[in-house]
Amino acid sequence: MVSLNRVVMNRSSATWLNALPLQSMELAEISGKWGQRLTAKSYERFKYPEHDICKGPYLDKQGRARQFDLILANQVWEHLDRPFTALCHVHDMLRDGGYFWIAVPFYLPFHAAPNDCSRWSARGLKNLLIEAGFPEEHIRAEEWGNRAAALRNLEPDWPPKYDPATDDLGNDPAFPICAWALAQKRD
Incomplete structure (x- = not known):
């Protein structure tokens, strides 16, 4: 099942990420399974509750922050008690030039x-990333949503399954359903 809420986000994000040199990148994912779609040099998944990004960066055997070229977090940050702190930990785990x-x-x-x-809009997400040290x-x-999708999200059978024959993927900036961002660390 593909959720209506993620169709545009998935397409846009796949375009962004596939434009990166993934085959030479070490990739980590915080919970989720989005990274399994990508062909990277390596892929490691840090799943909650075994790994809690709010408590600190993931460490190597010497107790230093693990380093990655790309870190993914799909539909995770809304569940975190300390999203800013977690974002600072992600920043610490990225190599210079790495992406989140x-x-x-x-x-x-x-x-x-x-x-x-x-909850974050695209602007709010960008502001949060700037505050955590990513250069603007x-x-x-980006963000996506529309009134029809907003109504579908009120139906009892949630999340709404995408129906290409009836669902409108047009964007109405007054009704954002989801937001996503790609930020590059630059020291």
């Missing part, structure tokens, strides 16, 4: 797994 891709909901029902804490000129952020 993040996707978050904006207008979606409450969905605790185990918590549901925050190296952040790309």
Whole structure:
């Protein structure tokens, strides 16, 4: 099942990420499974609760922050109690020139797994990334949504399954459903 909420985000993000030199990149993912779609030099998944990005960066055997070229977080940040702190840990885990891709909901029902804490628009996501140390000129952020999709998100059978015959993928900036960003670390 493909969620209506993720169709545009998935297409846009795949374009951005596949433009990177993935085959030479070491990739990490915080929970989620989005990175399994990508062909990278290596892929490692850090899953909650074994790994809690709010508590610190993932460490190597010497106790230093693990280093990656690309870190992904798909539909995770809204569940974090300390999203800014977690973002600072991600920044510490990126090599200079490395990328962080993040996707978050904006207008979606409450969905605790185990918590549901925050929402960001594309502008809010960009501001959060800037505050965590990513240079503004190296952040790309988008959002998508429309009134029809917003209504579909109120139906009892959530999340709404994408139906290409009936679902409108047009964007209405007044009704963002989700936001995503790609930020590059530059020291």
